[in-house]
Amino acid sequence: MALTASTMLSLGTQALDFNLPNVVTGQNISLATFADKKALLVMFICQHCPFIKHVKSELAKLGKDYLNSDLGIVAISSNDATKYPDDTPMCLEKMALELDLEYPICYDESQNVAKSYTAACTPDFFLFDSERKLVYRGQLDNSRPSNGLPVTGSDLRAAIGSVLAGKEIVGEQKPSIGCNIKWKPGNEPDYLG
Numbered sequence: 001m002a003l004t005a006s007t008m009l010s011l012g013t014q015a016l017d018f019n020l021p022n023v024v025t026g027q028n029i030s031l032a033t034f035a036d037k038k039a040l041l042v043m044f045i046c047q048h049c050p051f052i053k054h055v056k057s058e059l060a061k062l063g064k065d066y067l068n069s070d071l072g073i074v075a076i077s078s079n080d081a082t083k084y085p086d087d088t089p090m091c092l093e094k095m096a097l098e099l100d101l102e103y104p105i106c107y108d109e110s111q112n113v114a115k116s117y118t119a120a121c122t123p124d125f126f127l128f129d130s131e132r133k134l135v136y137r138g139q140l141d142n143s144r145p146s147n148g149l150p151v152t153g154s155d156l157r158a159a160i161g162s163v164l165a166g167k168e169i170v171g172e173q174k175p176s177i178g179c180n181i182k183w184k185p186g187n188e189p190d191y192l193g
Helices: 050-065 089-099 112-116 154-164
Strands: 003-005 039-044 071-077 105-107 124-128 134-138 177-180
Touching: 039 154, 050 071, 050 089, 050 177, 089 105, 124 154, 134 154
Parallel strands: 039 071, 071 105
Antiparallel strands: 003 177, 039 124, 124 134
16 A cells, blocks of 8 residues: 555646546446536545545445535546456445445546546545636545544535535645555556656
8 A cells, every 4th residue: 555645736727527437327427417516526536445445434424415415426436457356347336335325436447537637546535616626625534544533524524515605715725645546557647756
């Protein structure tokens, strides 16, 4: 496990479109899927990462808490499923069903969507406003698998609350920390140096 921080993409960056299959339904998901939503949360996750296992209940709770709100949520897994078979679409589907997720999990086989968002770790969170400009990127909260702090989602939830209320997000945005995205050999992005 390589401990990796998010890249902290520049605020104001425009969300880039994607067209990925939902691992549960097979339906293709894109930005247009969320056109009626005031805000959009794009999360890069996977199934096997200890950091995801640590926060998976909160990730499921986010979907339930914001189900009837103006927030659209999509989770994307970009890990190399050949080397990491726990992250195949079939295993992701199993995770989605076990957690009773209220949002789609998509599989980014080419890893191009992860690259376009400069995703670096799992979990990695990107919150966009109604114009699909980036207003928050960073951590879920201060909890980590080894620090004993409770998982609350406080940082991300505060950002979501602000954007849904049409307010500016204030306060420090701390990088997310997690396992590095498992890039296919030769496919490592330039932004990771």
